[in-house]
Amino acid sequence: MEFFARIGDKEHRIEVTDLEGSHYRLSVDGVARDVDCVRISESCYSLILDGASYEVDIIGGANPYVVRVKGEVHDVEVLTEREKRLKAVTRKAAAAQEGRQVITAPMPSKVVRLLVAVGEQVNPGNGVIVVEAMKMENELRSTGAGTVREIRVKEGEAVVGGHPLVIIE
Amino acid sequence: MFSKILIANRGEIALRVIRACRELGIRTVAVYSEADRFALHVRKADEAYCVGPAPSAQSYLRVERILEVARQSRAEAIHPGYGFLSENPVFAEVCEEAGIVFIGPSSETMRLSGSKTASRRLAKQVGVPTVPGTDKDLTDEEILRRAPEIGFPILIKAAAGGGGKGMRVVREADELQSAIRGARSEGKSSFGDPAVFVEKYLVRPHHIEIQILADATGHTLYLGERECSIQRRHQKVVEEAPSPFMTPELRLRMGEAAVALARGCGYRNAGTVEFLVDADRNFYFLEINARLQVEHPVTELTTGIDLVKSQIRIAAGEPLSLRQEEVERRGHAIECRIYAEDPANNFAPSPGKLIRYRPPSGPGIRNDSGVYEGYEVSIYYDPMISKLIAWGKDRGEAIGRMRQALGDYLIGGIKTTIPFLFEVMADAAFLKGDVDTTFIEAFLKRKKMEEPRHREVGLVAAAIHAYLADKERRPPAPAAAAGAVSPWTLAARHDALRRR
Numbered sequence A: 001m002e003f004f005a006r007i008g009d010k011e012h013r014i015e016v017t018d019l020e021g022s023h024y025r026l027s028v029d030g031v032a033r034d035v036d037c038v039r040i041s042e043s044c045y046s047l048i049l050d051g052a053s054y055e056v057d058i059i060g061g062a063n064p065y066v067v068r069v070k071g072e073v074h075d076v077e078v079l080t081e082r083e084k085r086l087k088a089v090t091r092k093a094a095a096a097q098e099g100r101q102v103i104t105a106p107m108p109s110k111v112v113r114l115l116v117a118v119g120e121q122v123n124p125g126n127g128v129i130v131v132e133a134m135k136m137e138n139e140l141r142s143t144g145a146g147t148v149r150e151i152r153v154k155e156g157e158a159v160v161g162g163h164p165l166v167i168i169e
Numbered sequence B: 001m002f003s004k005i006l007i008a009n010r011g012e013i014a015l016r017v018i019r020a021c022r023e024l025g026i027r028t029v030a031v032y033s034e035a036d037r038f039a040l041h042v043r044k045a046d047e048a049y050c051v052g053p054a055p056s057a058q059s060y061l062r063v064e065r066i067l068e069v070a071r072q073s074r075a076e077a078i079h080p081g082y083g084f085l086s087e088n089p090v091f092a093e094v095c096e097e098a099g100i101v102f103i104g105p106s107s108e109t110m111r112l113s114g115s116k117t118a119s120r121r122l123a124k125q126v127g128v129p130t131v132p133g134t135d136k137d138l139t140d141e142e143i144l145r146r147a148p149e150i151g152f153p154i155l156i157k158a159a160a161g162g163g164g165k166g167m168r169v170v171r172e173a174d175e176l177q178s179a180i181r182g183a184r185s186e187g188k189s190s191f192g193d194p195a196v197f198v199e200k201y202l203v204r205p206h207h208i209e210i211q212i213l214a215d216a217t218g219h220t221l222y223l224g225e226r227e228c229s230i231q232r233r234h235q236k237v238v239e240e241a242p243s244p245f246m247t248p249e250l251r252l253r254m255g256e257a258a259v260a261l262a263r264g265c266g267y268r269n270a271g272t273v274e275f276l277v278d279a280d281r282n283f284y285f286l287e288i289n290a291r292l293q294v295e296h297p298v299t300e301l302t303t304g305i306d307l308v309k310s311q312i313r314i315a316a317g318e319p320l321s322l323r324q325e326e327v328e329r330r331g332h333a334i335e336c337r338i339y340a341e342d343p344a345n346n347f348a349p350s351p352g353k354l355i356r357y358r359p360p361s362g363p364g365i366r367n368d369s370g371v372y373e374g375y376e377v378s379i380y381y382d383p384m385i386s387k388l389i390a391w392g393k394d395r396g397e398a399i400g401r402m403r404q405a406l407g408d409y410l411i412g413g414i415k416t417t418i419p420f421l422f423e424v425m426a427d428a429a430f431l432k433g434d435v436d437t438t439f440i441e442a443f444l445k446r447k448k449m450e451e452p453r454h455r456e457v458g459l460v461a462a463a464i465h466a467y468l469a470d471k472e473r474r475p476p477a478p479a480a481a482a483g484a485v486s487p488w489t490l491a492a493r494h495d496a497l498r499r500r
Helices: A081-097 B011-023 B040-044 B063-073 B089-098 B107-113 B116-126 B140-150 B173-191 B248-264 B296-303 B307-315 B395-408 B418-424 B428-432 B439-446 B455-473 B487-499
Strands: A002-007 A010-018 A023-028 A031-041 A044-049 A052-059 A065-069 A072-080 A101-104 A109-114 A127-133 A136-141 A146-151 A164-168 B004-007 B027-033 B047-052 B077-079 B154-158 B167-170 B196-200 B206-214 B220-232 B235-241 B269-277 B283-289 B332-339 B356-358 B365-369 B384-392 B410-412
Touching: A002 A081, A002 B455, A010 B455, A023 B455, A031 B455, A044 B455, A052 B356, A052 B410, A052 B455, A065 B455, A072 A081, A072 B455, A127 A164, B004 B011, B004 B063, B011 B027, B011 B040, B011 B307, B011 B365, B011 B384, B027 B040, B027 B063, B047 B063, B063 B089, B077 B307, B089 B107, B107 B116, B107 B283, B116 B248, B116 B283, B140 B154, B140 B173, B140 B196, B154 B173, B167 B173, B173 B196, B206 B248, B206 B283, B206 B307, B220 B248, B220 B296, B220 B439, B235 B296, B235 B418, B248 B269, B248 B283, B269 B307, B296 B307, B296 B332, B296 B365, B296 B384, B332 B395, B332 B418, B365 B395, B384 B395, B395 B418, B395 B428, B428 B439
Parallel strands: B004 B027, B004 B077, B027 B047
Antiparallel strands: A002 A010, A002 A072, A010 A023, A023 A031, A031 A044, A044 A052, A052 A065, A065 A072, A101 A164, A109 A127, A127 A136, A146 A164, B154 B167, B154 B196, B206 B220, B206 B269, B220 B235, B235 B332, B269 B283, B332 B384, B356 B410, B365 B384
C-alpha cells in the first residue's frame, strides 16, 4: 500500500507490504527495508530493524501523528494517494481566504494587552495580543505579514477558546 | 497523634499528604472544586467534600467553607500544602481560634515572613546579610541619591510586585530616571501600587535555599540546601540537592544563618529560607517561605527524612529527636517539574486530556504526580503535571537516571516540557554544574537544533500505523473457497459492516 508521509517540510513516498508474521517490507523513497513490527497497544509499537530495537509511541488517532522514539518527538502526517488529492482540493478552496489570518484565543482566557492597532503593519513573528490563562501571560504572534484589519476584543475582556481576536490580511 | 486530617489543597501535593497520613494511620479528608470531581486526590482520600465552583477564589481559597468542612468531618488538623492558603495568616489564625491544628508555623510567624521589611529587619537583628538595598516608598530623589551608594548595577522593584513583574535592571546612573518611571508605572497598572524600592543587582546569582525544621520546643535544625537556579520567568523548573556550587564551609554558615532566622521569629514546623549567592560565594538573605515547598523531595531523598510526616508529627506535639550532627547527606537528587506547556511555542500552556500517561520507573526514580491516564488538565489551576525526581550516589548518576526516566516518560494528548528537560539533562553546562539564574536563557540561545537521529524509524512506524488503521477500515476480502469460514473472519466482516 502506498503512502505519502510528511515530516517537517520533507515529503516521502512509502510503500508498505504485509509479509508473514510480524514482518513488513517498507520502501521509503525507493529504498527497501524489512521491518519486524508488533503492536503492543493502541499507541505503542515495538520495531526491530536489522537487530536494532525501538519502542515507538504514536499518539493521537488522527493525522498528523505525534511519534515519539528514543526521546525524540516527530509530527508525521501520513496520507494515502486519495487523501492527498482530497487535501489539495480543500486547500485550493481555502486559497480564496489566502493571506487572511485569524488570531484566535487558544483556550478560555482574558485579554490583557493589545499590541497592535487597526491599520498597523505586522511581520511574521510580531506579537499581536497578550492573553492570560492558567496564571500565565501569553503573547500571540502573527505567522505572516499583513495589515491588522479588525480587532474583535478589548482589553480586560474574557473570551472562550477559539474566539477570534485579531484579523490580519 | 491526630486521627483525622483535612488537606486544603489539590493535585500532587494533596496526594503526597494523603500518602503520609496513610502511613501514620490517619484518616484523610479531601476538599475539591467542581472542576476537580475527577481528581485523583478525591478518590484516594477517606472522605471528600465539594467546596465550590472551579475558580480557586470560589473554592480552595474559601477560608470559611474549608473550616466548615473541617468541623463537619471532625478533622483535628489541616495541612495546607503549598500555594493556596498555606501562607495565609488569616487562615492560620482562624484555625487556631476554631481549635483546629494548622500544620505549619503560627499566624504571627507568617505575618513576619510575609513582610519584606519585617523579615529584612529580623535578618539585621540576627546578623544575617541581606541584599544591599532600600525600603519601599522612597521618592525619586532618594533613589537617585542611594543608587550610587549601593553600587551599580541595581534593580528597581515594584514594592507590591512579584513573579518577576515590575522590575528594571539599571546599569548606569543616566538610565535611572526612565527605569524608575517604568517600574512605577508597571507597579501601578499591575498591582495598583507605584511604590518602588531598590536592591543591588547580583550578577548571575545562584538561588540556594535551606530547609529548616523546628519542633514545638524550639529545637531547630537545618536539613541542607537546594539549588533552584534553573528558572523560567522566575518559576523554578529544575532543582537539586546538594548544590554543585556549595562548599562545606558555606553550607555551615548558611545553615546556621537559616536557623538563627528561624529561631529569631519563633519558627515552628517546616520552612525554607531563601538566599541569593553571588559568584564569590557571598550569601544574602532573600525571604522565608513559611510552608512546605514544591521541591521538598530532593531534600527527602538526600537526608532520608520524610518531611510531610515530620510536619504532622511536629504539629501533633511530638518533639524532634534528631540532632544537627545526626543529619545525613547521602547522594544527589534532581527534580524536574513537568508542566503542561509547549516548549516549542514559547511555553504556552497546553491543557487537555491525557490520552496516554505512562510514567517512568527504575532504580532511584520517584514521580510525585496527581494525574492519571484519561485525566483532563484544566485551565483553572497551575499547569504542573508531576514532579519527576531522580536520586543517584552522585550528581552524574542522578542526571543519568533522570535522562533515562524522561526518555521513558510518555504523556500524550497535550504538550509537556518533557522534551525540553530531556535536552537540559544532556546539556554540557548543566552536566558541569554551571547552573545559575541565567541558565535557561543561555541554554535556549545555545541549544543547537540537534539533528534528529531516528526520523526514519518514526516514518516507518507511522507508515505501518497508518497501514494498519487503513486495513481495519476496509472490509476483509471474501473467502477464497466456499469452505468453512473461521469465526474470526465472520467477526471481522460483521465488525467492518458495523463500522460503515
